[in-house]
Amino acid sequence: MAPPNPLEVLSLFLRRLRAHSHLDEADHQALLSIPARACRLAAHQNIRKLGEGADHGWLVASGLIGRIGETDDGLRQILTLYIPGEVANLTALSLPSDCLLEAVSDSTLLRLPHAALRMIADERPALKAALTREAMIGHEILAEWLLNIGRRDARARIAHFLCEMALRYRAAGLASGSEFIMPMTQEQLGDVLGLTPVHVNRMLKSLRQDGLVNLTRKLVAIRDWNALAAAGEFDSSYLHLGRVTEAAQPRFSNAVNS
Amino acid sequence: MAPPNPLEVLSLFLRRLRAHSHLDEADHQALLSIPARACRLAAHQNIRKLGEGADHGWLVASGLIGRIGETDDGLRQILTLYIPGEVANLTALSLPSDCLLEAVSDSTLLRLPHAALRMIADERPALKAALTREAMIGHEILAEWLLNIGRRDARARIAHFLCEMALRYRAAGLASGSEFIMPMTQEQLGDVLGLTPVHVNRMLKSLRQDGLVNLTRKLVAIRDWNALAAAGEFDSSYLHLGRVTEAAQPRFSNAVNS
DNA sequence: CGAGACCTTGATTGTGCTCAAGAGCGGTGG
DNA sequence: CCACCGCTCTTGAGCACAATCAAGGTCTCG
Numbered sequence: 001m002a003p004p005n006p007l008e009v010l011s012l013f014l015r016r017l018r019a020h021s022h023l024d025e026a027d028h029q030a031l032l033s034i035p036a037r038a039c040r041l042a043a044h045q046n047i048r049k050l051g052e053g054a055d056h057g058w059l060v061a062s063g064l065i066g067r068i069g070e071t072d073d074g075l076r077q078i079l080t081l082y083i084p085g086e087v088a089n090l091t092a093l094s095l096p097s098d099c100l101l102e103a104v105s106d107s108t109l110l111r112l113p114h115a116a117l118r119m120i121a122d123e124r125p126a127l128k129a130a131l132t133r134e135a136m137i138g139h140e141i142l143a144e145w146l147l148n149i150g151r152r153d154a155r156a157r158i159a160h161f162l163c164e165m166a167l168r169y170r171a172a173g174l175a176s177g178s179e180f181i182m183p184m185t186q187e188q189l190g191d192v193l194g195l196t197p198v199h200v201n202r203m204l205k206s207l208r209q210d211g212l213v214n215l216t217r218k219l220v221a222i223r224d225w226n227a228l229a230a231a232g233e234f235d236s237s238y239l240h241l242g243r244v245t246e247a248a249q250p251r252f253s254n255a256v257n258s
Numbered sequence: 259m260a261p262p263n264p265l266e267v268l269s270l271f272l273r274r275l276r277a278h279s280h281l282d283e284a285d286h287q288a289l290l291s292i293p294a295r296a297c298r299l300a301a302h303q304n305i306r307k308l309g310e311g312a313d314h315g316w317l318v319a320s321g322l323i324g325r326i327g328e329t330d331d332g333l334r335q336i337l338t339l340y341i342p343g344e345v346a347n348l349t350a351l352s353l354p355s356d357c358l359l360e361a362v363s364d365s366t367l368l369r370l371p372h373a374a375l376r377m378i379a380d381e382r383p384a385l386k387a388a389l390t391r392e393a394m395i396g397h398e399i400l401a402e403w404l405l406n407i408g409r410r411d412a413r414a415r416i417a418h419f420l421c422e423m424a425l426r427y428r429a430a431g432l433a434s435g436s437e438f439i440m441p442m443t444q445e446q447l448g449d450v451l452g453l454t455p456v457h458v459n460r461m462l463k464s465l466r467q468d469g470l471v472n473l474t475r476k477l478v479a480i481r482d483w484n485a486l487a488a489a490g491e492f493d494s495s496y497l498h499l500g501r502v503t504e505a506a507q508p509r510f511s512n513a514v515n516s
Numbered sequence: 517c518g519a520g521a522c523c524t525t526g527a528t529t530g531t532g533c534t535c536a537a538g539a540g541c542g543g544t545g546g
Numbered sequence: 547c548c549a550c551c552g553c554t555c556t557t558g559a560g561c562a563c564a565a566t567c568a569a570g571g572t573c574t575c576g
Contacts, residue, residue: 020353069405072491077408079401094387095278095394095498099401129352132390136353139397143337143357146400147327150335150407150452154532185554194408199532201556217541217554233330240353412564443522457564459524475522475573 004061004108006036012085012172013059019171020137020240021130030120030127036110041065047088047101054098056111058088063107064183066191068100078104078192080138083165083182085172090135093117105183137240144238149194152233155203157193159232162213164239166222171241178222185217207231262319262366264294270343270430271317277429278395278498279388288378288385294368299323305346305359312356314369316346321365322441324449326358336362336450338396341423341440343430348393351375363441395498402496407452410491413461415451418490420471422497424480429499436480443475465489 010032017023017031036059041047047058047065058065060082067080067088081104082088088101093114121128141164148160169180186204187197195203207213212228214221222228268290275281275289294317299305305316305323316323318340325338325346339362340346346359351372379386399422406418427438444462445455453461465471470486472479480486 067401069401069409071405071409075409077405079404091394091397094390095398097398097496097498132352135394135397136349136355139349139393139400140353140355142397142400142404143325143327146337146404146407147329147335149404151327151329151333187554196533197555198534198557202532205556238355240355445522454565455523456525456566460564463524 004038004110006038006110007032009059009061009085009110010034010036013087016085016172017127017130017134020133021126023126023130027124027127027130030124034112034116034120036112038108038110040106040108041103043103043105043107045103047103054089054092054096055114057090057093057114057117058082058101059110059112060084060086060088061108061110064104065107065109066102066104066188068102068191070100076191077194078188080142081165081192083168083172084174087112087134090131090138093121093131093135104188140238140240145192154193154195154199155206156232157195158189158200158203159207159212159228160234161189161193161232162215162220162222163225163229163232163234163236166220166225167236167239167241171239178225180220181218182220183218262296262368264296264368265290267317267319267343267368268292268294271345274343274430275385275388275392278391279384281384281388285382285385285388288382292370292374292378294370296366296368298366299361299364301361301363301365303361305361312347312350312354313372315348315351315372315375316340316359317368317370318342318344318346319366319368322362323365323367324360324362324446326360326449328358334449335452336446338400339423339450341426341430342432345370345392348389348396351379351389351393362446398496398498403450412451412453412457413464414490415453416447416458416461416490417465417470417486418492419447419451420473420478420480421483421487421490421492421494424478424483425494425497425499429497436483438478439476440478441476 014023014028014031023031038061041063062084065082065088066078067082069077069079071077079099080088089099091097092099117131121131144164148157152160165182166175166178166180169175169182174180184192185197186200189195190197190200193200204215207228208215210227211223212231213223228234272281272286272289281289296319299321320342323340323346324336325340327335327337329335337357338346347357349355350357375389379389402422406415410418423440424433424436424438427433427440432438442450443455444458447453448455448458451458462473465486466473468485469481470489471481486492
């Protein structure tokens with residue numbers, strides 16, 4: 001959790017946007033010129049504690065941020081996960097709604113004032129379109145999660161989720177080989193997938209014993225990508241990973257062998 | 259299923275937009291001038307069968323349209339429901355993605371060419387903002403569904419869903435008193451809620467016997483709104499029902515008595 | 517009147533939850 | 547430096563909610 005370099009993190013976000021949207025040099029400059037204040041958040045800390053949470057986008061520099069939903073009796077559901085380079089609370093740009101954001105692990109963030117985002121969006125239509133598109137991708141992912149939780153059993157759910165995160169981390173340039181760092185507890189995994197931590201544990205054991213994936217506290221190691229994708233019925237198209245989708249589908253090195 | 263009057267249906271959509279966005283007279287005219295072709299769809303029919311589905315928004319005039327997700331083994335999940343006055347496939351305006359739309363019941367639709375929508379959006383910023391906001395509300399609803407399916411038991415899920423639909427139908431001016439017409443089979447209810455039709459049936463019986471709600475093939479009759487909302491832990495704020503939210507929360511007549 | 521779609525109910529099974537206890541690990545303070 | 551404490555992971559035993567399998571009933575439409 002090194003102190004984040006704002007320009008570097010904004011570049012990571014820019015990289016995301018460019019994966020699906022054409023932006024010219026002036027767009028780049030405008031985005032990188034956003035006044036971004038860095039802050040950090042310990043695991044399980046609520047983002048409101050930093051004050052004025054609603055009027056900002058939160059660009060993740062390191063760690064993991066989750067949007068949380070809660071039932072009256074205290075059950076929790078993670079509705080969206082934001083990995084480094086992604087911005088939480090983007091939808092609030094068009095729709096005033098305060099959602100509960102929480103640090104899944106120790107994280108560092110950049111506050112992007114909505115006022116600044118609106119300004120560059122109003123001046124540069126391409127950027128506005130890119131930001132909207134970014135929000136829509138979040139919508140697509142949410143829809144896929146609904147299918148996953150609504151209609152797949154626990155094992156398939158976990159496999160599907162791990163496939164998704166593998167590709168997202170990889171697209172962000174944060175995976176090395178078939179491994180990536182995803183600092184989640186098994187309880188939080190359960191909160192993503194609508195399962196109890198105990199059952200998550202059992203299913204992970206099953207996936208591990210079958211040689212599909214190895215998941216320790218922080219490191220996810222994909223052992224057999226093809227088998228994992230099959231177990232999760234995973235099809236990456238909903239992630240809209242830019243022009244990569246048809247020809248050069250990103251694959252893990254162990255996709256064919258094993 | 260009378261043949262829809264395009265202008266009338268577009269007005270219904272306009273009414274929706276005006277619930278959350280300020281639009282001036284010119285905006286109204288622009289929206290109502292969209293060249294809209296009417297068509298009808300029998301229950302269970304796929305929208306692709308009408309051709310070129312991807313390049314259009316689909317404004318529901320009557321009936322019910324669902325966005326469908328499917329697992330490899332044929333299990334279905336309804337990801338979004340569009341009631342009359344709502345437009346399906348709006349997100350495709352910013353993000354090329356072909357989703358599967360299907361008629362839940364016999365329906366009539368208006369095809370709104372994306373080209374036409376983009377044109378009025380580019381010329382009238384307020385309309386563009388309104389359309390984006392409309393999509394974001396869909397996003398919020400999706401998030402609430404995820405919480406509902408991920409963390410509530412079958413009875414609460416159904417209660418929550420019925421509360422949501424009651425308010426949505428009512429906001430569209432399609433509910434009379436505490437009743438509204440929602441043409442869904444119990445199997446489709448299960449596809450919305452991640453349940454089997456058999457179990458939906460049993461839970462409906464329970465809700466009926468407890469005097470909360472009465473659901474026949476087409477008509478939903480809320481018997482005890484407060485109890486139903488409590489059973490579903492329902493809080494309507496995520497629906498963003500315009501300025502109604504704080505003071506004049508829409509209530510059914512039987513909210514207090516019973 | 518017959519056929520098909522949908523609803524209803526019963527019996528049984530099973531996936532995932534609950535409750536519980538112990539082990540590993542990392543951080544903290546004496 | 548070591549002991550302790552809390553958090554997370556792991557595993558077991560029993561339970562319950564919802565799925566599955568199956569059969570009969572109702573309604574609507576042709």
